[in-house]
Amino acid sequence: LERTIFNREQASGMYRPISFFVGRTLAETPQHIIFSILTATIAYWMYGLQNSLEHFLRFVLICIAMVLSGSGLLILFSTMARNLEQSNLLATFFLLLFMLFDGNWISIDKVPALWKWVRYISCLGYASQAAIVSEYEGLVFECNEQEINDGLCQNVNGITGEEIIYIRGLQDVDVMFNVMMLFVLAAAYRLLAFLFFWLCFRNQTPKQIIQNTCCCK
Numbered sequence: 001l002e003r004t005i006f007n008r009e010q011a012s013g014m015y016r017p018i019s020f021f022v023g024r025t026l027a028e029t030p031q032h033i034i035f036s037i038l039t040a041t042i043a044y045w046m047y048g049l050q051n052s053l054e055h056f057l058r059f060v061l062i063c064i065a066m067v068l069s070g071s072g073l074l075i076l077f078s079t080m081a082r083n084l085e086q087s088n089l090l091a092t093f094f095l096l097l098f099m100l101f102d103g104n105w106i107s108i109d110k111v112p113a114l115w116k117w118v119r120y121i122s123c124l125g126y127a128s129q130a131a132i133v134s135e136y137e138g139l140v141f142e143c144n145e146q147e148i149n150d151g152l153c154q155n156v157n158g159i160t161g162e163e164i165i166y167i168r169g170l171q172d173v174d175v176m177f178n179v180m181m182l183f184v185l186a187a188a189y190r191l192l193a194f195l196f197f198w199l200c201f202r203n204q205t206p207k208q209i210i211q212n213t214c215c216c217k
Contacts, residue, residue, distance in 0.1 A: 005174040017194075017198045018194070018196060018198075020128060021193075021194050021198075025137045025190060026172050028071070029068070032064075032067050033064055033067075034070055035067075036060070036063045036066075037064065037109055039063065040059055040064075041060065043063075044060075050135060050139065051136070052138075055134060055137075055138075058130075058134045059131065059134060059135070061179055062130050062134065062175075062178075062179060062182045065127070065182035065183055065186070066123060066182055068182070068186040069123035069126075069127075069183070069186040070191045071092075071145055072185070072188075073093060073123060073152055073189045074183075074189075074190065075192075075193045076189045076192050076196065077090040077091045077094070077198035078193075078194050079193045079194075079197040080200070094122070097115075097118060098118060099114075101115040101116070101118040101119065102118055102119040102122035102124055102125030103119050103125055103169075104124070104128050107169055109169070113156065123185050123186075125184055126178040126179075126182050126185070127172045127182060129178055130173065130179060130182075131169055131181075132165070132168065132170060132173075133165055133173045133209035134176055135161075136161030136162070136164050137161055137162065137165070138161060139161035140160050141158050141159050141160075141161075142158075142159050143155075151172075172187065
């Protein structure tokens with residue numbers, strides 16, 4: 001419906017595609033940031049994560065970056081599809097692809113070489129890795145007497161969060177680098193979304209749109 005309205009209004013010369021796209025992005029971004037902060041604040045203390053201002057602020061930043069990149073990804077799917085059903089299929093396919101091959105569900109060492117590139121474009125991977133490392137850093141998990149007697153603890157002194165990070169293969173993860181990559185992906189997703197929005201499912205063919213934009217005959 002919104003695409004139909006845009007095509008009709010744009011054909012009548014009311015505004016250009018970039019004006020519509022940028023205006024909508026600027027209108028939605030503050031809402032995404034505000035609701036990310038509210039949700040992260042509730043979730044952080046509800047989950048009982050580390051009672052540390054530094055870890056809390058990092059968690060909030062990760063959530064903001066994830067929401068902005070995630071919304072950009074969903075916008076991209078919507079511009080690539082002709083209708084709601086197609087966009088849902090695209091979202092389902094790519095999100096499952098990200099979950100399977102970004103190195104979190106399956107160790108990156110066991111991911112087939114053909115699919116290792118997925119982790120570089122997966123906002124889910126960057127966000128989950130950053131959240132895991134941020135939370136586990138500085139923690140020590142101690143064994144109680146019963147666990148020690150039952151032989152469930154390899155080390156009676158407990159295990160550190162850094163050891164768990166190493167076991168998961170995340171020792172090379174830089175939290176702030178991952179956050180930066182989430183913002184980069186947010187911009188990249190939206191840039192691709194604008195290209196699809198500009199060229200696809202319009203009243204003209206992509207070639208005609210480009211020719212008209214470049215004032216070519």
